[in-house]
Amino acid sequence: MQVLILGLVLWTAAHLFRRVLPGLRARLGEGPGKMLVAVLSLAAVFLMVIGYRRAEVDPVYTPMDGIGHLNNLLMLIALFLFGVSHSKGRVKAMVRHPMLWSVVIWAVAHLLVNGDLASLVMFGWLGLWALVEIVLINAQVEWKRPAPGPLRSDAIALVIALVLYGLIAGVHIWLGYNPFLGTYG
DSSP, X not given: OHHHHHHHHHHHHXXXXXXXXXHHHHHHOHHHHHHHHHHHHHHHHHHHHHHHHHXXXXXXXXXXXXXXXXXXXXXXXXXXXXXXXXXXXXXXHHOSSHHHHHHXXXXXXXXXXXXXXXXXXXXXXXXXXXHHHHHHHHHHSOOOOOOOOOHHHHHHHHHHHHHHHHHHHHHHHHTTOOTTSSOOO
């Protein structure tokens, strides 16, 4: 569990660096600052994956039967929002922080189907991190709502989300967690 928590702390520190210590980040410069965040983020993901896979399964609660179907829907929405953050469609003009909201939805979706301590720590922490990031950004930066783009951009983001959803579902099946059974336990 310590490796998982170390990864979560590293992830949080790397991503809150700009919001909490803007002067230090500015002194590093744009390129080196982004490189530092990228390197720390990759290290954090590595530690989180290793830590999560090594963690013992300590049940905290039992997910409801069939809740995996809601998880699947939420995951599709999360992937779509993640893609929208990189598009210029209509949804991006309606939703501030689509990437961070996708993390929140992803975390909630996984908390619905995973009732063990390691899942609670990892998904709960990352969901809370995204919410804190949203609050900090909103407090520091005024949102200039972008002009709505073409619906075609949103359609492309949806197609990409569906393809990624299929790939992610395939990886989950390969790992022994078939997301289409409705229940994972």
